[in-house]
Amino acid sequence: AEQVSPPPPIGAGHAETPKWTYDITSAVKTKFMGNWVDIYPLGRTRIVLKRTNEAFNIITPTTRINNIIVGRTWMDSFGELKVCNLTTGASAVIKFKECGLLGGGRxxxxxxxxxxxxxxxxxxxxxxxxxxxxxxxxxxxxxxxWTKLPMPTDDNPYGFTEFTRACNLMSTAPPGLLASDSRLRPDRVALEEGANAEAGAAKHALEEMQRAERRRRDAAGTTWTPRWFVKSSNAELHDLEKDIGTDVWEIKPEYRESLTRRLAEKNGAGAGAASVDDETPPAATVAAGFGIAPAAAAAAAA
Structure with missing residues (x-):
């Protein structure tokens, strides 16, 4: 994933496994309402199942951040979540109820x-x-x-679920991570460990590096461009995706080439010896990070 546009920010992401691909261009429109702000999602989320070649589009509901000036800040999601099978025409429409007085319906x-x-x-x-x-x-x-798993019982100052924790663990990360992967950011790691002062110093250092890089670009008269994504000039858009409020950004072919090369170098096998699918962590390894029994992991992989 990468931020592909300065303010207003636009993010783009790509993920792939032997069974599916996931592509997202994410932007938002905000509306300030005094003590709260409404956030309306823009962009396109596309999932393709490789076995059936079915494509799905996801439209998420509105998010409201309450008490941004006075009171305890909290978030609410309301409106419709739509999942459309662009191949068959089937769909799901899920309504998120807006929180009422005294928390009713939340x-x-x-x-x-x-x-x-x-x-x-x-x-x-x-x-x-x-x-x-x-x-x-x-x-x-x-x-x-679906049932939510129990929350962790040990020290958990940020209220992370086991899934969120597993997303941050290096033990479940695939080989060949980019240097910009958030799991490698020292400020994030320090913050998660409760070292707030160290996290602040690391974040400041990263921001100073960004400012220095911008000064170098300004002095050289060059323009910043995203490294791994490119704005699509002819994106394939379904009729349900025509009014997405922003451009579509797509992963560059160079990313897969770079990942394959870095995996090969990591394995010491020479360029071109490894592929993305070859390096997919086995189900048992992923399951261990989520606390799932090996038997269940084997069943999920079948």
């Missing part, structure tokens, strides 16, 4: 999964911070689709 979600003809096939209901249940029509019964 975290509640409900919605339906529709076929290409717009006919309901399943209904969903629950709380996005607890669990979500799915009900099938015509007496098909109700089953739990």
């Amino acid at each position: 975290w509640e979600v409900s919605g339906e999964i529709l076929n290409a003809a717009g006919e309901p096939r399943m209904s969903l209901r629950g709380k996005w911070n607890e669990k979500v249940e799915v009900t099938r029509p015509a007496g098909g019964g109700t089953e739990t689709l």
Whole structure:
């Protein structure tokens, strides 16, 4: 992932496994309302399943940050989350309920999964911070689709879930990380460990490096350009993606070439000897970072 535009910021990201690809161009529109600010998502999120070649588009709900001037700051998400199968026409529309007075309705979600003809096939209901249940029509019964894992019981000052912790762990990181990967940032590591003064100093040092780099560019008369992403001049857009409010940014082919080269150098095998898919961590390794039993990991990988 990379910030591809200065303020107003636009982010772009790409992820890939042997089973799917994920591409996102992320921007926002904000509306200041006094003691709160509403954040409206812009951009495009595209997921492609390699086995079936199905493409999915995701549109996320609005986020509100409350009490930004007075009171305890807290966030709420409300509106519709839409997931559209651009290949078959099926879709899911999940409604996030806005928090009411005294916290009524907070975290509640409900919605339906529709076929290409717009006919309901399943209904969903629950709380996005607890669990979500799915009900099938015509007496098909109700089953739990997703349940939140227990929160860590040890020291956890930032309220991280086990999933968030695993995203930060180097033990679950794939080989060949870019030097700019956030898992390698000393300020982030120090902050997570509670060393606030050290984190502040490291962050200041990084910012000074950025300012020095900008001064060098200004002196040389050069313009900054993203390293790994390029603005698409002819992005493939589905009809549902035409009004996304921003340009689409795509990963450069040079990224895969760079990753393959760095993996080969890390393995000492010479250029071109490793591929992205070859270096995908085994299920057992990933599972260990999430605290999942090896048997469950093997079943998930099958």
